[in-house]
Amino acid sequence: MPELPEVETVAGDLRDRLLGLAIAGATVNWHRTIAQPSVSEFKRLVVGRRVCSISRRAKYVVIELDRGYLLVHLMMSGRLYVVPAGEPQHDHLRVVLYLDNGQQLWFQDTRKFGRIYLVDDLLEVTAGLGPEPLAEDFTVDDFCRQLASRKGRLKSLLLNQQFLAGLGNIYADEALFAAQLHPLRRADSLTQAEQARLYDAIRAVLRSAVQGRGTTLSDGGYTDAFGRAGTYQGRLMVYGRGGEACLRCHTAIERIVVGGRSTHYCPNCQAA
């Protein structure tokens, strides 16, 4: 599932291939993919705009245009590809943007949950999002203060994009394992040392996953913008390993449901 590292990877892949190109037209096969504005407005307004930069905010690919922004949220199954003209259509192709060099930007999305926004101001979409965990101005002091003010469970809090932007189910579980913290611990119950451990763990896990170009699970959901798998699935310690031996202590990994999300942890390494 695309989380921060996967979106970062896709954004980087697209950067070299899209920078400076103009959009010549758009086809929308699934109307609900276009979140904002209406499909007809989107098709009209996007034409002629040029790609100025490509970055990531939370789990959004941010395509800065010479006027406004194109934001893409891949959700669970969205994929972005740049393909040459004449490429035969694939299944689940929801949106095509035609580029002025003849190539096409494809948005493929099996489950139809992904969304594309065309907005004048980035904040129309990103205003409510929490801090970027890998940003330089995201300090351990800020994080500790925020943690101490929350009574919720760690797992739910890490998935809350208003609290912290970019973590999803995989990296939340991996970060909690790396910090040796139980997913059901109340955020305000952490000692200073535990707070700092969680801060370090989140950043270390995310950096490592970015470096590994993300996680491609056996269901094949995520690939980069070239259709290639990531490598971090080989480094997962707990996610998807329910019933298997902990790689650190050999205790059986537990799988529970927290806030409706499957949650994996080692009951020995991450004692309550």
Next chain:
DNA sequence: AAAGCACCCTGTACGC
């Protein structure tokens, strides 16, 4: 503030 739930969707994995 936090937790629980339904909803959005489809492919996959299961039981019969």
Next chain:
DNA sequence: TGCGTACAGGGTGCTT
């Protein structure tokens, strides 16, 4: 073999 059903996932919106 083929059908039906449960389930996974992130985010939003609603209720408690």
